[in-house]
Amino acid sequence: MSTVPASELVAVADEECVPPPLRARRLLKHGSRVVLAFGGAALLVAALPGFQGIRHHLAHARPGWLVVSVTVELASALGFVVVLRAMFCPRLPWKLSSQLGLSELAANSVLPAGGAGGLALGAWTLAHGGMSRARIAQRTVAFFLVTSAANFLAVVCAGAGVALGVLPGRAPLVLTLVPAGIAAVAIAAVMFLPKLLPHPTPVVCPSPAPEALARIRRFSTALVSAIRGGIHELRTLLGSRRRMAVLGSLGYLTFDIATLAACFQATGSTPPAGVFVLAYTIGQLGGAIPLPGGVGATEGGLIGALVLYGAAIVPATAAVLLFRVVQLGVPLLLGPPAYLFLRRTLRRPEAFAADCDSMEMAEMGARTHGHKPGWGRI
Numbered sequence: 001m002s003t004v005p006a007s008e009l010v011a012v013a014d015e016e017c018v019p020p021p022l023r024a025r026r027l028l029k030h031g032s033r034v035v036l037a038f039g040g041a042a043l044l045v046a047a048l049p050g051f052q053g054i055r056h057h058l059a060h061a062r063p064g065w066l067v068v069s070v071t072v073e074l075a076s077a078l079g080f081v082v083v084l085r086a087m088f089c090p091r092l093p094w095k096l097s098s099q100l101g102l103s104e105l106a107a108n109s110v111l112p113a114g115g116a117g118g119l120a121l122g123a124w125t126l127a128h129g130g131m132s133r134a135r136i137a138q139r140t141v142a143f144f145l146v147t148s149a150a151n152f153l154a155v156v157c158a159g160a161g162v163a164l165g166v167l168p169g170r171a172p173l174v175l176t177l178v179p180a181g182i183a184a185v186a187i188a189a190v191m192f193l194p195k196l197l198p199h200p201t202p203v204v205c206p207s208p209a210p211e212a213l214a215r216i217r218r219f220s221t222a223l224v225s226a227i228r229g230g231i232h233e234l235r236t237l238l239g240s241r242r243r244m245a246v247l248g249s250l251g252y253l254t255f256d257i258a259t260l261a262a263c264f265q266a267t268g269s270t271p272p273a274g275v276f277v278l279a280y281t282i283g284q285l286g287g288a289i290p291l292p293g294g295v296g297a298t299e300g301g302l303i304g305a306l307v308l309y310g311a312a313i314v315p316a317t318a319a320v321l322l323f324r325v326v327q328l329g330v331p332l333l334l335g336p337p338a339y340l341f342l343r344r345t346l347r348r349p350e351a352f353a354a355d356c357d358s359m360e361m362a363e364m365g366a367r368t369h370g371h372k373p374g375w376g377r378i
Contacts, residue, residue: 033110034109034110034295034328034332035332037295037296041321045058045321053314053318054314054317054318054321057267057268057314057315057318057319058267058318058321058322060267061266061267061318061322062265062266065262065263065265065266066262066263066266066322066326068262068265069259069262069263069266069322069323069326070326070330072255072258072259072262073255073256073259073326073327073330074330075251075255075258076251076252076253076254076255076256076258076259077101077102077105077330077331077334078251079247079248079249079250079251079252079253079254079255080101080104080105080147080248080252081094081097081098081100081101081102081248082244082247082248082251082252083143083146083147083244083245083248083249083251083252084097084100084101084104084122084143084248085097085101085244085248086244086245086248087139087142087143087146087245088122088126088131088136088139088143088353088356089126089131089353089356090244091355091356092352092353092356093352096342096345096352098338099338099339099341099342099345100121100122100125100338100342101338102331102334102335102338102339103118103121103125103335103338103339103342104118104119104121104122105118105330105331105334105335106118106331106332106334106335106336106338106339107120107121107335108331109328109331109332109335110332119140119143119144122140123136123137123140125342125346126353128346129346129352129353129354130352130353130354130355130356131353131354131356135356138232141227141231142231145190145231146245146246146249147249147252147253149187149249150249150250150252150253151253151281151284152183152184152186152187153183153187154253154257154277154281155179155180155182155183155278155281155282156180156183156184156187157180157277158176158180158274158275158277158278158281159176159177159178159179159180159181159183159278160176160177160180161274162176162274162275162278163176163177163180166274167272167273167274167277168272168273168274169271169272169273169274169275169276169278169309169310170272170275170310171275171278171309171310175278175308175309176278179278179282190231191231193227193231256327257276257277257280259323259326259327260276260280260302260319260320260323261276263319263320263322263323263326264315264319266319266322267315267318267319267322268315268318268319271306271309271310271311275309275310276306276309278305278309279302279305279306279308279309279311280302280305282301282305283298283301283302283303283304283305283306284298284301284302285301286298286299286300286301286302287301295324295328298324299320299321299324302320302323303316303317303320306320
């Protein structure tokens with residue numbers, strides 16, 4: 001079992017030891033920008049004369065469905081915690097997993113990193129918890145892939161289902177089979193990517209002159225190794241009865257879609273399920289644009305996709321605005337306390353993730369010899 005000096009674990013809780021983008025003051029600054037952006041949008045909707053229809057839908061939103069939307073968004077956050085724990089270390093206590101997962105969701109909600117902010121926070125925490133950096137890099141790739149795979153599978157199933165008439169909704173084939181085909185090709189390409197990537201080779205730099213080139217080569221070698229290892233980790237984990245990773249990823253996505261559906265029900269009615277799921281998964285791509293919380297890009301992507309698939313623009317806009325308030329509001333309310341508790345946990349001189357690597361190797365060995373270790377089946 002690897003160990004981490006207690007002094008290093010205690011030091012990580014000090015503000016100067018936290019990576020600059022993850023420091024409390026920086027997170028608070030970005031969080032305030034998100035709140036101000038939504039406040040400005042609310043003022044525009046309330047004041048400008050062209051938004052009467054949206055104001056009417058929002059003013060007459062049904063409170064019961066708003067409660068449902070918050071509840072299912074909480075369930076989505078729980079799904080994120082489940083898949084995070086299952087992918088990185090099922091031995092982590094649920095309390096610590098919840099602190100880390102909710103902190104990552106909050107970081108994703110405020111940092112202009114297209115979702116990478118939460119991954120960086122998780123990597124920093126696990127590294128100071130004793131997990132090897134190579135394993136963190138590989139598991140981060142695997143975690144990103146397993147959460148993204150749910151979205152791609154949703155596009156494949158919804159697109160094919162609408163095109164074949166199995167799912168409710170009508171749309172041209174170019175808006176159903178084409179996205180489904182692209183998503184299917186993307187899934188296959190990722191699974192075969194290790195065969196196309198070169199095997200990492202040691203970096204040899206005979207001359208001290210090209211230091212920048214050597215640095216680039218080291219980075220590219222580490223990146224290729226992490227991608228190859230991450231895809232291998234994903235295949236291994238999904239084939240090792242790690243059902244909670246799959247269920248958590250599906251729950252994270254499904255409950256978030258249910259949140260948007262509840263917001264539609266609060267302001268009117270939900271579009272047909274097939275085209276609704278397609279519009280959600282395609283529209284969420286706007287969140288990849290590096291804006292704080294994806295504010296502006298995500299809303300525009302969702303509204304545009306919903307209108308493209310037949311939704312009326314006024315109720316769709318009202319529902320998406322409510323959805324984004326809930327989607328960002330839940331992490332922003334739960335994340336800061338979770339982050340404070342996480343920082344308090346990191347003050348303890350315990351390498352809480354140090355034995356994850358060794359236990360993972362024991363699990364692989366036991367599975368090779370036909371044994372079934374208890375925590376490996378989680």
